[in-house]
Amino acid sequence: MTYQQNGQPPFEQLSDWLDWLENTRPEHEMELGLDSIRKVAERLDLTKPAPFVITVGGTNGKGSTVAILESILSAAGYKVGVYTSPHLHRFNERIKVNGVEASDESLCASFQKVNDGLGGDWLSYFEFAVLLAVDVFQKEKVDIALMEVGLGGRLDATNVIEPDVSVITTVGLDHQDWLGYSIEAIAKEKAGIFRSEKPAIFGGVETPGSIVDQAVRLESALYRRDKEFELKEESRTWSWKGLNKTGECIEYVDLPMPALVIDNAATALQAIQFLPDAVSRDAIVEGLKISSLPGRYEKVMEINKRGKKVQAILDVAHNPQAATKLAERLKADPVSGKTRALIGIYKDKDYHGVIESLSEVVDEWVVADFDSPRALDKTVLSEAVARYSELLPVIAENVELGFQQLKEVSTSRDRVLVVGSFLMVGAILCGGAEVSPSN
Secondary structure, X not given: OOOOOOOOOOOOOHHHHHHHHHHHOOOOOOOOOOHHHHHHHHHOOOOOOOOEEEEEEOOOOHHHHHHHHHHHHHHOOOOEEEEOOOOOOOHHHHEEEOOEEOOHHHXXXXXXXXXXXXXXXXXXXXXXXXXXXXXXXXXXXXXXXXXXXXXXXXXXXXXXXXXXEEEEOOOOOOOHHHHOOOHHHHHHHHHHHOXXXXXXXXXXXXXXXXXXHXXXXXXXXXXXXOOOEEEEEOOOEEXXXXXXXXXXXXXXXXXXXXXXXXXXXXXXXXXXXXXXXXXXXXXHHHHHHHOOOOOOOEEEEEEOOOOOEEEEEEEOOOOHHXXXXXXXXXXXXXXXXXXXXXXXXXXXXXXHHHHHHHOOOOOEEEEOOOOOXXXXXXXXHHHHHHOOXXXXXXXXXXXXXXXXXHHHHOOOOOEEEEEOOHHHHHHHHHOOOEEOOOX
């Protein structure tokens, strides 16, 4: 194969493909719609990544639900392909097979295939990423593909793939400029991943009417939290009860507590009921024990210049619903000292709602911005924090320096919270923070 090095594809290095992708169709310049990606996918026979597909959408909890499904299915012996977004460190994280990131070589070959098949059509960053994932999964001959929705559902690039099971984790107010300004409007967009006569699952506590309406219209069996399936927490274990694909009641008791949010574990257990073959209890237990996800209440330990060990909690929460859940976890996991927060967030997020949700559990704030045209200016963010805090926030020059400042003023009795964006958490993890178990 002959490669050109003139700034245009094809390229030999993945970094060149990614630079080209970001420069010609930046990730922040999103386009919703399926016409172009459908034409390219059909042209290249990239519409079916695996014999069985589970698509997972929702406002919060998508990543955790996918991670739990991945762990359980892998423990059950399936070869599992996982597509998620965004990434924390590098693009390869978005496409994994049995927990292993796609190699640069494999991604370069997939880039070449998709680019050659454009046929005059234009694909966005996310559309390219989805088709790369499908191609990798086909090459690897995975048994099950887990596809995480990026934005909404109906018009998201992942919706070009036909799922066998559709999951919506929760619905909250986020991306209103794209999806609508009410829970019902947003839920309707997310329910666009449902398919006719295929099972649909909703993991939130209260099911929006538009989700029910879509399931009825498509004659999709709908499985709702606290109706068709439920969970019950004990002191150290939990139990789950739900329905399998034949309508039989299934129950698991004395399950191990997952490191990730238990609500998402319950949703994942309902999803696996529709696989062609039943998953054993042993696989479920093993999957719950090993499931984890970077940046979701992830604890790291750092040693400051005074030799003090300082605990930090990294969480990508970036909307009020996620921030409320994070505040609940912080209250249930107290420290004897102070909680100091470093926050940076996109300007199109409800940052007032995020700050207000965390204000009861945060004693001191530091604000920063990160390298993105969508980042909220730290001066504006500082003014917002000041509305909910007795102490004026400190403005850091950048994320890394803000984290360093908080480490130096903290002791082993305190903790540092990094919150607001994948880019915030990614900056800290890329700095070499030492991960410790989060439970």
